[in-house]
Amino acid sequence: MQIIINHSSMVPIYEQIIEQVKALILKGELKENDPLPSVRSLSKELKISALTVKKAYDNLEQEGFTVTVHGKGTYIAASNTELMKEEKRREVEADLELAIQKGRRYGMQDEEIRELFSLILEE
Numbered sequence: 735m736q737i738i739i740n741h742s743s744m745v746p747i748y749e750q751i752i753e754q755v756k757a758l759i760l761k762g763e764l765k766e767n768d769p770l771p772s773v774r775s776l777s778k779e780l781k782i783s784a785l786t787v788k789k790a791y792d793n794l795e796q797e798g799f800t801v802t803v804h805g806k807g808t809y810i811a812a813s814n815t816e817l818m819k820e821e822k823r824r825e826v827e828a829d830l831e832l833a834i835q836k837g838r839r840y841g842m843q844d845e846e847i848r849e850l851f852s853l854i855l856e857e
Contacts, residue, residue, distance in 0.1 A: 735764065735771065739780050747782055751790035759799060759810060760818050770800065770808045 737754050739747055758764040770776070773791060777784040791808050794800040802808045837847045 737776070737780060739782065748786050748790040748793065751776075751787065752793050755790070755794055756799060756818065759813055760815055760822075762815070764810050766810055766812045768810045770810070772807060 735755075735758060737751055739750055741747075743750065745753075755764065755770070764770075770791065771779070773784050773787045777787045780787070791800060791802065795802055795808070799811055799813060800808050801811045834847055837850070
């Protein structure tokens with residue numbers, strides 16, 4: 735499992751870990767019952783506080799993505815990847831809706847907004 739931390743990002747490190755683990759689950763690179771590195775080993779590898787890794791693991795467990803067995807480690811829980819994809823889709827839809835509303839507030843017509851989307855998608 736490869737986690738890359740962007741120390742210059744405004745996103746807290748524990749959230750970066752959470753999002754990357756979720757992405758690995760969604761891609762199928764992490765499957766049910768796969769073990770995650772121990773808090774100690776991941777914190778050492780990433781050169782960050784063990785408390786930061788623990789916070790990420792705790793959040794993943796609260797959201798139902800992992801299960802921690804005391805003395806044994808943290809494992810990927812059974813996850814519904816279709817549900818995860820649908821949640822991501824809804825998030826993107828909401829962001830796009832906000833962008834459209836902003837464009838309209840600035841007086842842009844729907845055709846201008848479509849042109850912008852099409853320019854962005856071509857890149």
